[in-house]
Amino acid sequence: MTGQQLTGKGLCCIRDDRVLFEGLGFCVGNGEALLLEGKNGSGKTSLLRIICGFREPDAGQVRWCGAAINSGDYYAEMAYVGHLDGIKKELTVLENLNVSLALAQAGRYAIDAALARVRLSGYDDALVQTLSAGQKRRLSLARLLICKKHLWILDEPFTSLDKHGIALTEALMSEHCAAGGLIVLTSHHDLNLHNVAVQRIHLS
Numbered sequence: 451m452t453g454q455q456l457t458g459k460g461l462c463c464i465r466d467d468r469v470l471f472e473g474l475g476f477c478v479g480n481g482e483a484l485l486l487e488g489k490n491g492s493g494k495t496s497l498l499r500i501i502c503g504f505r506e507p508d509a510g511q512v513r514w515c516g517a518a519i520n521s522g523d524y525y526a527e528m529a530y531v532g533h534l535d536g537i538k539k540e541l542t543v544l545e546n547l548n549v550s551l552a553l554a555q556a557g558r559y560a561i562d563a564a565l566a567r568v569r570l571s572g573y574d575d576a577l578v579q580t581l582s583a584g585q586k587r588r589l590s591l592a593r594l595l596i597c598k599k600h601l602w603i604l605d606e607p608f609t610s611l612d613k614h615g616i617a618l619t620e621a622l623m624s625e626h627c628a629a630g631g632l633i634v635l636t637s638h639h640d641l642n643l644h645n646v647a648v649q650r651i652h653l654s
Contacts, residue, residue, distance in 0.1 A: 453515070454527075454600055455479045456501070456632055460510035463496045470496055471653055472509065483623070483633040483646050488653035494636040497653065498605055501634055502530050514601070526554075529599035533606060535590040539579040543570060543589055546578060547596060554597035558629070564595040568618065583610035591622060602626060604635040620644075 455477065462472040470493030478484045486494045499505040501512055503519045514524045530536075537546045547561050565571050568588040578586060587610045594602060602623070608616050616639065623633055624644040635641075641648060 453480070454630075454632065455516075456484075456512070456514055456601060456634070458501070458510065458512045461497070461500065461507045461512070462509035463493055463500065463505075464508045465493075465496060474510070474651070476649065476651060478632050478634065478649060480630040480632060481627045481646065483627060483635065483641075483643060483648045485641055485648055485650045486634070486636045486653065487650055492653040494653055495605060497651075498603060498634065498636055502528070502603055527599060528601045528603060529594055529597060530603045531590050531594065531605065531607060533609065535586045537578050537586060537589055537593070540577070542575050542577055543581075544574040546589065547592060550593045551596050554599065557594075557596050557598040559592075559595040561592075561596055564592040567595060567622070568592045584612060584615050587611055588615060588618070591619060594626075595622070600631050602631065602633045602635075604633065606636055606638070608637060608639045 457477045459475045461474040463470045476484055486497055488494050496505065500507045503524065512519050514527065517523070541549070544561065551561070559567060565573065568591050570585065570588055570592060573585070578589065581589065607619055611619060620642050624646055627633060627643065627646040
């Protein structure tokens, strides 16, 4: 995995006639993380949605490996986990993971190994609707592990997690970066990633 880079240049976002940010830029490479900070309503999620390609910036451009992000190549490389976990509550844990795997290349973890890593071993046949909020969050982490996605985009990934879940998430994020992956995230939590260069953008 070499030479991957996510860049933003001259980004502007206007919402309800209010400029949330303008002239914003960043450059994140392999093994690095970009943390978006700021109070509620400052534009963190709007910027994250622009980086995901879900919303067009009012000015500027986001590029992946030098190319505009509105392409299938970008979405093949990117995984997004938002406030909602993106899992089907009417399916079992295993069924959810099989669906995710059918839509992507296999990652470094097999399903059983991923469930063990996020401490969900034995929950294969459990309906997602019976899981706690923290368990659902850990299932969303397992989805990241089984699919080959170089760029993780995470909106408040520590929501609903206890201190052990937070430590686990940080360990998995550090592991992803150590393997050459990139991470963009929002968080109100103090970030503790091992041997990862973390850039910060504070939106006010």
